Amino acid sequence: MGTPIDTSAIGGCKPEAAICTRGVTRDFQAGQQTITVLHGIDLDIRAGELTFLVGESGSGKTTLISIMCGILWPTLGEVKVFGTDIYELGDTELVEFRLQNIGFIFQQYNLIPSIDAANNAAVPLIAQGMDRLEAREKAVAMLKKLNIADQADKLPRQLSGGQQQRVAIARALVHEPRLVVCDEPTAALDASSGRRVMDLLRDVAVAEDRACIIVTHDNRIFDLADRILVLEDGRITHDGTDVPEGH
Amino acid sequence: MLWIAIRMLTGDAQKFYGLVFGIAFSTLLITQQLTIFVNLIERGASGVYNVSSADVWVMDPVSRTSDVAYALPSTALDKVRSVPGVEWAVPHIRAQASVRTKDGDLEGVAVIGVDDATLIGLPKRMLEGSSDVLSRPDSVIIDDVGTTRMFPGQSPIGERLELNDQRAVIRGIADAIPSFTSTVVLYTKYSQALNYVPGTRNRLSFVLVGAEDPMQAKALSERIERETGLKARTRDEFAQDGIDFIIENTGIPLNFGITVALGFIVGVAIVGLTFSLFIRDNIKQFGALKAIGVTNRKIRRMVAVQAGLVGLVGYGLGVIGTVFFIWGFSSNPTFKGFYIPWQIPLVSLVAVFLILALTGWLALRNVLKTEPASVFR
Numbered sequence: 025m026g027t028p029i030d031t032s033a034i035g036g037c038k039p040e041a042a043i044c045t046r047g048v049t050r051d052f053q054a055g056q057q058t059i060t061v062l063h064g065i066d067l068d069i070r071a072g073e074l075t076f077l078v079g080e081s082g083s084g085k086t087t088l089i090s091i092m093c094g095i096l097w098p099t100l101g102e103v104k105v106f107g108t109d110i111y112e113l114g115d116t117e118l119v120e121f122r123l124q125n126i127g128f129i130f131q132q133y134n135l136i137p138s139i140d141a142a143n144n145a146a147v148p149l150i151a152q153g154m155d156r157l158e159a160r161e162k163a164v165a166m167l168k169k170l171n172i173a174d175q176a177d178k179l180p181r182q183l184s185g186g187q188q189q190r191v192a193i194a195r196a197l198v199h200e201p202r203l204v205v206c207d208e209p210t211a212a213l214d215a216s217s218g219r220r221v222m223d224l225l226r227d228v229a230v231a232e233d234r235a236c237i238i239v240t241h242d243n244r245i246f247d248l249a250d251r252i253l254v255l256e257d258g259r260i261t262h263d264g265t266d267v268p269e270g271h
Numbered sequence: 272m273l274w275i276a277i278r279m280l281t282g283d284a285q286k287f288y289g290l291v292f293g294i295a296f297s298t299l300l301i302t303q304q305l306t307i308f309v310n311l312i313e314r315g316a317s318g319v320y321n322v323s324s325a326d327v328w329v330m331d332p333v334s335r336t337s338d339v340a341y342a343l344p345s346t347a348l349d350k351v352r353s354v355p356g357v358e359w360a361v362p363h364i365r366a367q368a369s370v371r372t373k374d375g376d377l378e379g380v381a382v383i384g385v386d387d388a389t390l391i392g393l394p395k396r397m398l399e400g401s402s403d404v405l406s407r408p409d410s411v412i413i414d415d416v417g418t419t420r421m422f423p424g425q426s427p428i429g430e431r432l433e434l435n436d437q438r439a440v441i442r443g444i445a446d447a448i449p450s451f452t453s454t455v456v457l458y459t460k461y462s463q464a465l466n467y468v469p470g471t472r473n474r475l476s477f478v479l480v481g482a483e484d485p486m487q488a489k490a491l492s493e494r495i496e497r498e499t500g501l502k503a504r505t506r507d508e509f510a511q512d513g514i515d516f517i518i519e520n521t522g523i524p525l526n527f528g529i530t531v532a533l534g535f536i537v538g539v540a541i542v543g544l545t546f547s548l549f550i551r552d553n554i555k556q557f558g559a560l561k562a563i564g565v566t567n568r569k570i571r572r573m574v575a576v577q578a579g580l581v582g583l584v585g586y587g588l589g590v591i592g593t594v595f596f597i598w599g600f601s602s603n604p605t606f607k608g609f610y611i612p613w614q615i616p617l618v619s620l621v622a623v624f625l626i627l628a629l630t631g632w633l634a635l636r637n638v639l640k641t642e643p644a645s646v647f648r
């Protein structure tokens with residue numbers, strides 16, 4: 025009843041934020057010890073920007089983006105993705121939300137070994153219920169953009185590491201998700217392939233209503249970022265358009 | 272997604288064949304052993320099945336089966352004949368005897384004396400000769416299992432036997448269901464059988480009865496019991512008595528039960544192990560699917576389809592294997608007339624379902640528990 029409340033404004037989240045985290049903390053249990061990996065992260069990721077997340081190994085980058093894309097529950101805090109408080113969703117709703125809105129490119133590709141590259145790339149579409157052949161066609165088109173359409177019929181084990189990664193990238197982008205999250209997408213690629221992947225990500229994943237967040241060590245591509253965040257020991261210590269000294 | 276599930280499974284040929292083999296092996300073992308078991312215990316009723324024209328069997332109250340019978344006084348025949356509803360009643364003798372063959376071998380045989388006039392008590396079909404041969408002196412008809420046992424690879428027609436020191440000539444072969452022990456059976460006329468079987472005073476084993484209304488056999492048997500004080504059983508009851516006797520008096524149900532249980536357990540072991548390995552090898556892929564947006568319900572369906580495929584192929588192979596087994600041995604007298612009752616494939620289907628449900632559930636637990644984030648670390 026009455027006027028709908030603009031819940032996106034609650035807790036200081038701006039309605040236009042693609043991702044908004046407030047007080048996100050994550051603990052891990054290591055034996056008797058509790059390690060706090062993230063200490064109350066407050067972040068707003070804007071749509072239409074290519075955001076880089078950098079930081080030393082173990083600083084909590086993977087943990088943070090896992091939480092932001094709905095596959096790892098924060099110990100404390102709230103996460104909104106395009107206005108949806110994702111950890112308030114029911115289990116099935118959250119899975120469905122990921123399927124419709126989020127693409128992942130992780131350090132581990134986890135391709136299905138017994139189906140070819142095109143079908144692997146088509147998995148999100150198939151999961152959405154698209155006809156398999158139609159899904160495959162779209163996947164091949166995506167592989168073409170990534171310059172490996174000629175590998176579409178090959179099984180993952182017949183591909184090099186870099187090619188497998190591009191298949192994983194195609195899988196992350198094929199359903200044109202509004203949020204793309206990448207963990208070290210260029211680590212396994214040579215400089216020119218790396219830049220091509222970044223160009224593609226910018227093409228596909230960055231738009232007025234889309235956001236892309238990339239974890240990287242790769243200083244060869246820092247110049248492509250619209251915004252660079254630095255994570256140190258679970259805290260954001262830098263937020264700007266370039267990288268501070270020492271990174 | 273289901274297509275992907277099937278490709279995941281068949282793409283790992285080694286495990287796929289392992290799973291199919293496990294199921295096929297279990298199905299084969301369970302189906303084949305249950306088939307042999309059922310057919311074997313049904314042999315306990317072969318004496319009854321071989322005389323299909325008798326609606327009611329009348330016997331001494333202590334008699335239990337067609338082979339475990341206490342003799343009746345010959346007056347029993349007339350008493351039974353006088354019961355209303357009895358269309359005909361004939362004497363039937365079943366006794367043990369020893370035979371000395373031409374080569375000097377000794378063989379225990381069953382002598383069955385059938386009614387002189389009507390020949391009721393003979394199996395319906397003859398493989399060689401006709402039932403008329405019994406009118407010739409000293410004639411006996413041997414059953415086909417007896418032929419393969421006593422005269423392997425040769426014709427028994429015209430063979431002379433020494434049957435309890437009496438002369439007997441084989442003049443025909445009957446097509447009979449073998450007994451539980453596959454004993455050689457010699458059919459002869461009732462009057463002749465009295466000569467062959469050394470005499471106690473009473474030698475009549477059964478009175479076979481045809482009912483005026485075969486549909487009322489049960490009522491007739493009760494009336495016979497009331498009016499004669501003898502025990503009367505319908506054909507179906509008496510067949511069941513023979514089967515029950517074997518179940519109660521042999522270790523067969525236990526033995527077969529153990530084998531069937533082993534089939535089940537081995538199935539669970541092979542399939543369970545292979546299934547768990549398969550799921551463990553694919554846990555990262557399942558985790559990735561979960562992260563991308565495949566619900567646990569769909570994952571369950573995927574694994575169910577995988578189990579279903581394995582079950583279908585394995586079960587099919589197992590049943591076909593059993594059919595081939597039974598078919599391959601059908602010429603062996605031990606397996607004569609063996610058939611697969613429809614309930615048995617159903618039982619093994621249920622067993623296969625249980626194996627897969629159990630092992631699938633065990634293997635799946637890990638997948639469902641897998642935190643999507645964990646597969647990307």
Ligand SMILES: Nc1ncnc2c1ncn2[C@@H]1O[C@H](COP(=O)(O)OP(=O)(O)OP(=O)(O)O)[C@@H](O)[C@H]1O
Binds near residue numbers: 054082084085087
């Ligand atoms: N599931 C877990 N259980 C226990 N500890 C964990 C778990 N996940 C992460 N950690 C710990 O959290 C810290 C941050 O890990 P995370 O993977 O987020 O770092 P990262 O910045 O991505 O490092 P890298 O650059 O090496 O990938 C590490 O110390 C790690 O050991």
Ligand SMILES: [Mg+2]
Binds near residue numbers: 085
């Ligand atoms: Mg990491």
